[in-house]
Amino acid sequence: MTQTITETENPWIDAPSGTGPVLTANVKADGKTIEEMWDAHRFSLKLVNPANKRKHTIIMVGTGLAGGAAAASLGELGYHVKAFCYQDSPRRAHSIAAQGGINAAKNYRNDGDSVFRLFYDTVKGGDFRAREANVYRLAQLSVDIIDQCVAQGVPFAREYGGLIDTRSFGGAQLSRTFYARGQTGQQLLLGAYSALCRQIDAGTVEMHPRTEMLEVIVVDGRARGIVVRDMISGAISSHFGDAVVLGTGGYSNVFFLSTNAKGCNTTAIWRAHRKGALFANPCFTQIHPTCIPVAGDHQSKLTLMSESLRNDGRVWVPKQGDDTRAPDQIPEDERDYYLERMYPAFGNLVPRDIASRAAKRVCDEGRGVGPGGLGVYLDFSKAQGGPAAINAKYGNLFDMYERITGENPYEVPMRIYPAVHYTMGGLWVDYNLMSTIPGLFVAGEANFSDHGANRLGASALMQGLADGYFILPATLTDYIGANTLPPVSADHPAVREAEASVNERVQRLLDVNGTRTVDSFHRELGQVMWDYCGMSRNGEGLRKAINRIPELRAEFWDNVKVPGINEDLNQSLEKAGRVADFFELAELMCIDALHRNESCGGHFREEYQTPEGEARRDDDNYAYAAAWEFKGVGLAPVLHKEKLTFDYVHPAQRDYR
Amino acid sequence: MRLTLKVWRQPKGATKGHFETYETDGVSPDMSFLEMLDVVNDRLTLDGQDPIAFDHDCREGICGTCGMVINGVAHGPERATTACQLHMRHFRDGDVIHIEPWRAAAFPVIKDLVVDRGALDRIMEAGGFVTAPTGAAPEAHSTLVPKEAADAAFEAAACIQCGACVAACPNASAMLFTAAKVAHLSRLPQGQPERYGRVVKMVATHDAAGFGNCTNIGECAAVCPKEIKLDTITALNRDVISSTLFQ
Structure with a gap:
């Protein structure tokens, strides 16, 4: 069954032009500017009479920020939602582990932020491989997300005057990141989870924890249900609805060691891919620069240290290779603060991909620190405000570091190394977040939509919640309103x-x-x-x-x-x-x-x-999203291209120097 | 390190379980407790035995999935540390370690160390929310929240719903959990309109789920990995009493 791929062979097939699914974003806003696009598009969408919504069942797989927010919001609209998660409670979805924060273009700091600037930064940060229309909408919705979360009681960090505090975060030169100490993900997820709880209590959402989706049911070309396994009894059963939403997260665990939770997996989106949903940009994975280095062969996962630490910590390695001295024995002029040296404008705040590769480079040069030489120092000894200020900002992260490594980071510099953290690739979706299988919607990290080839820090939470709270309730309603869907019988051959x-x-x-x-x-x-x-x-x-x-x-x-x-x-x-x-x-x-x-x-x-x-981009030949069609295990996949055009942000080489 | 593990084994559906003894060698002090169990499970698997079932997910102390009683203490000997963040450097070569599931009538054992904590979700569903439908929110800065209130709410909201408080309590009470959830919202302006109705419903659901009542023993706060304070329960009691005046 295996064959050797030689130097000249390509293990894929380019789709002949004019065949297969048409990959258009489906934005219905002719002649509108990007600022007007989402409004115009929304106006074009069909509605469903409130009294009729309860007659429609929506299958929701995954209940993290995207899935949980969508399940709650769709339940509030009156739909009958059946939600599934593999965890024992929706409050444990891996969104919970996000530490640093969530971006929003509120411009509360008067530092020059705007919706357009957040859009611009996200397109540029994604190295011009994302769809402009989606990213602009994301930036627009970011401000509504913060309002929504505050109303739910998310305890964002506050100033003494009672206003919300913000901070700057990897890859941004302004303070647009909202946070709740080092556990922003948990607090936002508790907000979505509490809204979900309200709907469970109200009876609109039927929750199935400890249940894993193992197959999509496609009837007459439309996604109409899923097959699940009850993880306690092993019972395998089918559930039907008018639409299926996957909010099942990313696939970093393909690397075994990643910062993802042990249970994170690709099964839901991969099963959908096998059933016809195109998979876009699967190679776009994010390596996070600040993780705790591997300690030994027993390692079961890697732990992230929020990159907000790079706001106050300075990254360095010894100038000489194989320097075995303790960090405090290495004088200042024998240290190489390489990010500050290579990128004076952004310094320690360069985007994640750049910081990660720089760390790899200095370690490949033999200047890495710690066991195996796979680590760099993140040093807080000169941080403003001293240990007290550091404790207030990052106390829980410092405690976590000490628990894992047995070293006290207030006394010795942290050792960090890059680790796989996030996957920008995912199922291809149009502007409505619908995949190439009609009726199958994909939200959050599970889709490919907004981050291009690199995600900026504090943008994952933003995207999950934008998709879940605001986009799906509108676009899914359009799908329900526009289609007549006969009930599916359990005896149907597809089932x-x-x-x-x-x-x-x-x-x-x-x-x-x-x-x-x-x-x-x-x-x-x-x-x-x-x-x-x-x-x-x-x-x-x-x-x-x-x-x-x-x-x-x-x-x-x-x-x-x-x-x-x-x-x-x-x-x-x-x-x-x-x-x-x-x-x-x-x-x-x-x-x-x-x-x-x-x-x-x-x-x-x-x-x-x-x-x-x-990185040297090739915009002439690769300014597209690569959406792959499954042809069978071991068979060459077929490549479809969604051409990306940039009408508002002119592609340029990213320069953080 | 060489260790002797005495692990609670209880097949699914069985009403009774027992301690099984496992000798394990080559444990590195840098391993987490769960990584040590991974090694034991790999060996059991290859020996054709059923591996030990235990809940875990994020392995960084925030999802609240893991939980086991280690040498009589929920989450083990380290303060403010979940089982997944406990490392073997806190044990000594030759130690005997007892590992048991959370034990409480409201947390039925599913298998081995895995229990059903769904009752905590029921408490949340009864009232652990602010009624704020999507789209109805006012501008975030329209309500000022004093920093002290936001910080106090955050301290309570740090609860990870792991259930250690229940496992540690001689009454198997989930009052620290319930109080943390109540306090998170009652310390914020957004939580005021539903404040007293919320506490009554959540406490009633707590009681109906089979959790015991609180008798101020304080074991819960001692084992809480997020260091939720015992006086959170005092605040809950105050709200329960106030509810009789305001409801």
């Missing part, structure tokens, strides 16, 4: 087929009964991805990975050991299903990375760099 495929797959995993654990395969896959499709990539390495992944995948299906039975709480079985999907996604990521012969944002191809070592 039978979906259930059978889930049952068959579960049984197949249990039947292998090999000699290696799921984790050992996952670790090996992760290592391949980190080595060849991680912080920097090259054609040779990617071809190696594309040859290696199918071999490893075949071994997985031949030799994995999944103990126990389906009819039990079986955590090995849960993991095995997710890893099986990661194996298929991993190959697509490498193909996407190989096909994109340019460097942009988080995608750094070593062959395409400037003499200074910065």
Whole structure:
């Protein structure tokens, strides 16, 4: 089943022009400026009579910021919502782990911010690989998000006068980031979760925790339901609705080690991809510059230290390689504050992709610190206000660092290293957040829409909530209003087929009964991805990975050991299903990375760099979103392109010097 | 490090469980407690035995999924630390470690160390929110919130709903959890209109779920990984009494 991809072969097929789904954003706002676009588009959308909404069922998979906010808001509108999450409570979705904050163009600081500037920064920060219309809308909605969250009781940090405090955050030269100490994600999610609780109590939302979606049901070309597994009983059942929404997060865990929660997975969006939803820009992954370095082979995940720390901490390594002195023994003039040296204008606040690659570069030069030389210092000894001010801002982060490393960061500099953190790629969606399967909507990190090739700090929370609170309630209503959807019978062949495929797959995993654990395969896959499709990539390495992944995948299906039975709480079985999907996604990521012969944002191809070592984009040939069509496991995927045009932000090489 | 683990094993659906002993070797002091269990589970899997079921997700102390009683203490010996953030450097070579699930009538054991904490969600659904439908919010700065109030609300809102307070309480009361949720909103202007109705509904749901009542023992606050203070319950009681005047 495996074949070797040679130097000249391309393991993908370009879609012949005029075939397959038409990738247009579907903005219905002819002749309008970008400022008027969302309003004009909304006016064009169909409405549904309030009394009729309860007759429509919406299936919501994932209940983090995007899914939870959407479930609550759709419930408030009167829809019957069936929501599913794998966690034991919707309040535990991984949005909860976001630390730093949420951007909004409120201009509360009078520092020159505006909706247009947030839009501009996001398009530029994404290295000109995002759709302008979506990004502008995101910036517009950012101000409403803050209002909504405050009304719910989200305890944002306040000034003594009672107004909301803001701070600057990676990649921005102004203070537009709203925060709640180091746990903004948890506080925003509790806001969405509390709104969801209100709807559960009101009976509009039916909540199914500890339930994992394993298949999409497509009837007559439309997404009409899902097949799920009850993670306690193992029961496999189908649920039907007029539309399906996936708010299931990103796929960083394809690398095994990432900052994602252990349960984060690609299964929902990958199953949808297999059923016809195009997957866009899968190789656009974000490596976060400030994570706690790996401590040993036992490592099960990586922990982020909010990049807000870069506001006050200074990043450095010794000027000389193999310097084994303790950090306080290295005099000032023998330290290289390399971000400040290389990027004097932005200094320690350069965007994430740039900070990460710079850290890799100094470590590759042999100047890294800590065990294995894979770390750089983040030093607070000269921070303004001293330890008391640092404690007030970052106390919980410092405590977390000490718990994990056993070192006191008030006394010795933190050691940090980049780690996989976020995936900009995801299912392709139009302006309505609908995928190429009609009736299948995708929100938050699970879609590809707003961040291009690199996401700016504090923009993930913004996007999840914009999608969930404000966009889906309008666009999903349009879909319901515009279509007549007959009820789906449980006997429909498409339903039978979906259930059978889930049952068959579960049984197949249990039947292998090999000699290696799921984790050992996952670790090996992760290592391949980190080595060849991680912080920097090259054609040779990617071809190696594309040859290696199918071999490893075949071994997985031949030799994995999944103990126990389906009819039990079986955590090995849960993991095995997710890893099986990661194996298929991993190959697509490498193909996407190989096909994109340019460097942009988080995608750094070593062959395409400037003499200074910065990313060199190729706007003539690659100013498009690469949306891939699934053709079968091990078969060449087909590439469809959504051409990106930039009418408002002129593409230029990003320069943070 | 070499350790002897005595782990509570209870098959799904069984009414009774028992301690199983596992000898484990080669534990690194840099491992987290859950990573140590991962190693044990890998070995059990390869030996053809059922791995130990335990809940976990973010492994950075914020999602509240993990929770186990370690040597008699909810989340183990380190203060203000969830089980996932507990590291093996706090144990010594040769230690015997007892690992049990949260024990409370309102938290039925599902399997091994996994319990059903859904009752906490029911308390939230009863009133742990501000009625603020999407789209109806006024400008964020239209309400001033004194910094002290915002900070106090945040302290309570830091609760991660892990259930350690229940596991530690001899009465298996979830009053610290409920009080934290009540205090988060009652300390903010946004929470005032529904303040007294909210506390009554949440406490009633708490009681109906089978949690015991609070007798001011304070074990809950001692084990809380987010250091929610015991006087949060005092504030809850004040609101409950006030509700009889204002409702």
